[in-house]
Amino acid sequence: MPIVFRKRKKIGPIILNFTENGFSSWSIKIGRWSWNSKAKAHRYDLPGPVSWRSKKG
Structure with missing residues (x-):
């Protein structure tokens, strides 16, 4: 597993x-x-560890 810089x-x-x-x-x-x-893509954070994400283009 390589280390990735971000x-x-x-x-x-x-x-x-x-x-x-x-x-x-x-x-x-x-x-x-x-x-x-x-x-x-659009993303909307929902309560807790859940989020909604729109489909690509």
């Missing part, structure tokens, strides 16, 4: 995601709702 930089509601190769994707999170540029 880093997240949060600027307000915008989150920038980096890997060992550099910039990976960006996300926006407002309250319980979020959207990721790489997955192009």
Whole structure:
């Protein structure tokens, strides 16, 4: 199992995601709702350890 480098930089509601190769994707999170540029999917955090995610494109 290789070790993977990941880093997240949060600027307000915008989150920038980096890997060992550099910039990976960006996300926006407002309250319980979020959207990721790489997955192009909406996610809504539900109570407890559950979340709802829309299907890709």
